[in-house]
Amino acid sequence: MGKNKSYHELLYSFCLNPSLTFNGQDNDEVPILLLRAHPITQIPWIINDFFLLLFIFGLNIFLPSYLKPYQIIFVNLFGLSLVFSYFYFNFLHWFFNMGIVTNKRILDIDFYGLVYKETTIAILDKVEDITAKVGGFFSSFFNYGNLFIQTAGTEANIEFINIPKPQEVVKIINQLLKNGKSNLI
Amino acid sequence: MESLILFNNKEIIFLFFKVFLLISSFLYFLFFLVTFQQTKVIIKTVEVEKSKILMFLSLFKLFLSIVLFFGAFFL
Numbered sequence: 395m396g397k398n399k400s401y402h403e404l405l406y407s408f409c410l411n412p413s414l415t416f417n418g419q420d421n422d423e424v425p426i427l428l429l430r431a432h433p434i435t436q437i438p439w440i441i442n443d444f445f446l447l448l449f450i451f452g453l454n455i456f457l458p459s460y461l462k463p464y465q466i467i468f469v470n471l472f473g474l475s476l477v478f479s480y481f482y483f484n485f486l487h488w489f490f491n492m493g494i495v496t497n498k499r500i501l502d503i504d505f506y507g508l509v510y511k512e513t514t515i516a517i518l519d520k521v522e523d524i525t526a527k528v529g530g531f532f533s534s535f536f537n538y539g540n541l542f543i544q545t546a547g548t549e550a551n552i553e554f555i556n557i558p559k560p561q562e563v564v565k566i567i568n569q570l571l572k573n574g575k576s577n578l579i
Numbered sequence: 580m581e582s583l584i585l586f587n588n589k590e591i592i593f594l595f596f597k598v599f600l601l602i603s604s605f606l607y608f609l610f611f612l613v614t615f616q617q618t619k620v621i622i623k624t625v626e627v628e629k630s631k632i633l634m635f636l637s638l639f640k641l642f643l644s645i646v647l648f649f650g651a652f653f654l
Contacts, residue, residue, distance in 0.1 A: 416625045460592075468650055472600065475643055476607070482636060483614070489633070490621050503625060509617060511624065 405433045408558045416494065416501065427495035427566055431488060431556040432538035439484040446477045493541075493554040495567060500543060502552045516552050520545045524567055526560035543567075600651040608644040615641045 402409040412428040450473040457466045487505065494501040500521065502514040521543055528539030539560040543552040557563060618637040622630045 412627070414625060414627045417623060461596075465596075465654060468600070468647075468654055471650070472604065472647055475640075475647060479607070479611070479640065482640065486614075486618065486621070486633070489627075490625065492625065494625075505617075505621060509613065511620070513624070 402428075404558050406430065407432055414494070416503075419496075420498065423496050423498050425494055425496050426570065427493075427563065429493040429495075429554055429557045429563065430491065432536060432558045434532065434536045435538065435556045436484070436488050439480075443477060443481045443484075446480065447474075450474060450477060493552070493557065495563075495570070497570065500552055500567070502554065514550045514552050516543060516545045516549055518567075518571060520547065520549055521567070521571060522546050524564050526564045528560060597651065597654055600654065601648075604644065604648040604651040608641075608648050611637070611641045611644045 400409070400411045400413060402412070406428075407430040409428040410426070412425050414425055414428060416425075450470065453473065454466070454470065457469060461469065487507075490503065490505050492503050494503070497518075499518055500516045502512075504512045504514075506512070523542075523544040525542040525544070526539055527542070528534060528537070533539050536558075538556050538558045541554040541557055541560045541563055543554075545551055554560075554563070615637045618633060622634060
């Protein structure tokens with residue numbers, strides 16, 4: 395965890411000192427941590443995509459008896475395009491549902507179905523309690539879990555779901571809270 | 580009476596097939612128009628290193644959906 399050195403692991407789901415800018419970022423605000431869901435939690439839709447791809451190839455066994463060659467090409471192109479769309483849509487959903495920890499605040503950015511956006515912000519001073527929960531076989535094995543950040547007063551609480559290394563994230567946020575929020579930069 | 584029947588079975592299946600592809604490709608085009616706009620909004624909200632690749636992919640998919648729609652039309 396070197397100072398100012400960008401570091402990432404698990405397919406950019408855990409990035410230290412990431413190079414990113416976000417809407418409403420202050421001039422002196424520096425992103426310290428970027429979190430996404432652990433890649434292992436994305437396996438179900440990748441498997442779905444794989445089976446859809448198999449289905450498209452399987453369809454080619456029966457199509458020649460009903461359709462002309464140029465129609466088969468079109469159907470294949472259409473099918474492959476749909477499979478790729480499913481992949482791309484899920485990838486965007488994973489990629490842009492992120493948690494950002496800066497030297498000033500914690501942001502939780504969620505996109506639901508790409509048409510609904512929700513941004514929750516908690517100022518570091520207002521953070522009261524941080525809870526990391528890791529439960530279940532896969533979570534324990536791959537070291538991912540949920541993080542709940544409770545804030546003072548009426549401010550919204552923040553939840554990071556299925557993030558990798560929740561204990562380490564707790565440690566980093568605690569360190570930020572203790573050391574005047576800028577020790578890690 | 581037989582002269583009133585304009586299509587045979589195979590032609591009707593093909594007609595349904597063509598209508599199905601036309602509607603699907605149009606919906607697909609609309610879907611990617613929305614996705615393209617939303618990707619722009621998302622990238623404005625959070626700009627990461629690989630944002631330009633995602634914008635390019637969205638644009639490519641939009642272009643592909645237009646090609647598919649016209650492809651279905653002239654099928």
